[in-house]
Every structure is written in C-alpha cells, then in structure tokens.
Amino acid sequence: MPELPDVEIFRQYAEKHALNKKIKDVEYFDSRVLQTSKQMITTSLKGKELSGTQRRGKYLFLRAGDRYMVMHFGMTGYLVYFKAGDDKPDYAQLILDFDNDHSLAYISKRKLGKIDIIDDIEAYSKDNDLGIDVYDSGFDDFMKAMKNKRGNIKSALMDQSHVSGIGNIYADEVLYQEKLHPGAKIQDLDENKMKSLFNTIQRVFRTAINHKANPDDLPDHYLLPHRSEGESCPDCRGKIRKITVSGRSTYFCPGCQVKG
DNA sequence: TCATTTGTTTCATG
DNA sequence: ACATGAAACAAATG
Numbered sequence: 001m002p003e004l005p006d007v008e009i010f011r012q013y014a015e016k017h018a019l020n021k022k023i024k025d026v027e028y029f030d031s032r033v034l035q036t037s038k039q040m041i042t043t044s045l046k047g048k049e050l051s052g053t054q055r056r057g058k059y060l061f062l063r064a065g066d067r068y069m070v071m072h073f074g075m076t077g078y079l080v081y082f083k084a085g086d087d088k089p090d091y092a093q094l095i096l097d098f099d100n101d102h103s104l105a106y107i108s109k110r111k112l113g114k115i116d117i118i119d120d121i122e123a124y125s126k127d128n129d130l131g132i133d134v135y136d137s138g139f140d141d142f143m144k145a146m147k148n149k150r151g152n153i154k155s156a157l158m159d160q161s162h163v164s165g166i167g168n169i170y171a172d173e174v175l176y177q178e179k180l181h182p183g184a185k186i187q188d189l190d191e192n193k194m195k196s197l198f199n200t201i202q203r204v205f206r207t208a209i210n211h212k213a214n215p216d217d218l219p220d221h222y223l224l225p226h227r228s229e230g231e232s233c234p235d236c237r238g239k240i241r242k243i244t245v246s247g248r249s250t251y252f253c254p255g256c257q258v259k260g
Numbered sequence: 261t262c263a264t265t266t267g268t269t270t271c272a273t274g
Numbered sequence: 275a276c277a278t279g280a281a282a283c284a285a286a287t288g
Contacts, residue, residue, distance in 0.1 A: 001266055032284085058267080074284080075266045110285040112267075151278060160268080168266060247280065248266075 002073035003058060004135055004165030005208035010071075010079050011055045014062060014104070017081040019050050021098035023064075031093040033074075033108055035116035044117045045069065045096065056125060056133045057164025067117055070124065074112030080105045129161040135205050137163075142198045146186065153189065153197075154182040155246040166201070168248045169215070169224065174204050175252065176223035181259040182245045182252055188260035227251045 002010070023045050028038050044067045052063040061068040071077070080089045084101040092105040094115055106115060118124045132141050145163045149156040154175060157166045166174065175182050178200045180193075189197070204222075211217040215224035221234045228251070229242040238255035 003267095072267085074268085076285085108285095110265095112284055148277080155279075158267090246278095249264085 001075050001167060001169060002077055003167035003170050003213075004055075004133075005170070005205055005213040006078075007055055007058050007060055007073065007165075008135075008205075008209050009213045010073070011053045011060055013079055013081070014050070014060070015053045017102070018062070018096070018098070018104045019052070021100055021102075022049055023047065023096050024099045025097040027092075027095040027097065029093050029095075031108070031111055033093045033106075033111055033113050033115050035114050040117050041069070041094075041115070050096075054121065056121065056136075057130055057160055058167070059130065059164075061118075061121055067119055068121060068124075070114075070116045070118055071106060072114045074108060074110065074114070076107075076109040077113040078107050080107055131160060131162040131164045134163045134165045134201055139195060139198050143191075143194060146194065149186050151186065152182065152245060153180060153184045153186050154248075154250065156186050157201075158246070158248075165205075168250075169227070170204065170208070172227065172251050173208075173218075173223050174201050175257060177204055179256050179258065181257045182243070182250045184259040193260075223251065223253075 026042050026045055034041070045064050048064045050062050050064055054061040058072060060071045062071070081102060081104050082089065084103065089105050089107055091107050091109040093108050093111065094106045096104045132145055134142065142163060146156060149162060154171050157163065157171045157174065158168065172182070178197050180197065208218065218224050226232065226234060226240060229240060231240045233240055233253040233256060236253065236255045238253055240251050241254050243250050
C-alpha cells in the first residue's frame, strides 16, 4: 500500500514523465476522490505545465503555476503514464492529457484517495495535521515529534500528525529490523534505542526506495517478503505471528522482537 | 454474507 | 487542552 517509499516512487515517476508538458485536457470520472470542484482543477491545470514535485509523508504535491495539485493515494492508488491510443487504465479517477499524446492517470481502484488543489504546502499540512516527513528529518526533529507520545511504539510511528510517512506495512518492517516488539511502550525506550530506531527507519526506507518499493524485491532478511502467519523468521527460523495492535494486523517474530 | 485489508476520521474517555 | 485508542468508514475481494 502507498506508504512513504511508494509515494516517493510515484514522485520520481511523475518527475520523470509528467513535467514541462502542456496539459491539453483534464478528464474526470465522477469520483469522490475529488476534494474540490472540477472547475477549480481545470482552471488550475488546463493550458499549464507541471513544473515540480514534492512529497511530504504519504502526500504528493505537483506544482502547476503558483498552485499545487495534492494527491493522497489511500489504500489502492498509483500513477500510470500512457500513450494516446493505448487502453485507458482501469479505475482511473483523473487523467491529465499532455500535448505530446501521452497522459498521466491517477488510479484508485477503491476510491479511497483524494485529490485537491492548494496554494501553500505548509498551510495545507497544518490544516491536515500532517507532521514532519520522517525521511526528510534529522534525529532531533524525530525526537521532538515523539517526545509527548505514550502508549505503544507502533501506534506512535503510524501517527501521521507527529511523524508522517510510516504505515502499517513499514511499521512492521522497521520494528522487525529493530528487534523491537510492536507493543513495546514508547516511554520504556531510552535515547539510544530511539536513535537506533530512527536510523533503522532511514535505512529501511532507503532500501525500499532503491527496490522501487516492491516488498517482494526487498532483501530476504527483511520481514516483508515473509509477512504472513506461520512463515519462518529469516533470522531465527521461528514462526511469524499475527496479532492486533491498535486495531491493525501486525506481523512479528516473537523470538526476535522483545519489549524495550 | 461477511471478514479482511489500510489510512484516516470521529468520538468517547482519561 | 490534549492524548489515546477503539470504532467507524471508505470500496472491493474472496
């Protein structure tokens, strides 16, 4: 699912294919993902070019003139760049047609994402309670954001209003790499452990991005290629277990991952 | 038919 | 005022 590494890949994809081409037309497919009027989107995009990309947490911002189109991908979203005459991708919610006979489609099979037009990324982030981007921050920022958190570490990592970008899948991976139990209490972790955790987040995301955010391409000693109940832990060969933490399916190795 | 999936929001409680 | 966490919601699949 689109977490930080996935959205970073989408950003690179848009950067590579969709910039500096005149937008001839905008196609809509009557979808609830639109957070603003069709007229607003058309006015902001048609006849213009996308001139840059930014990502914050799981959000992607595409610059057009002095505005941005914001995309959030929900559970099932992604981007497809395709040639005129090719079949339109299924489940497209919005398509930008460029003047080079190619198009960029925002796909959302389950329509759980959102698209908006905004003026200011900072203001938008504030309105949407979006914390710092965990991959674009240093340890000091991370600690500051985590300082007032209590409860279990997994929920804290997934709380987008403090540190944004980590979702259910990568939370499991980070905690597995860190040999930390998902239910560990954050107040039981000392500064050294937090530092180590932060470094692990950076490493896991860097590795994931280098592998196109495809979980099955990750190194074999990662959890994600083995993330289902009863599989063997790549480290100790014990059985991976599934539990529920904060209402989310959580996979971990009871042998390797300890509390605090 | 219904449990499952995940990201987000909402709401009751501490 | 603020944090937490449980529950609800979105849509589609098997």
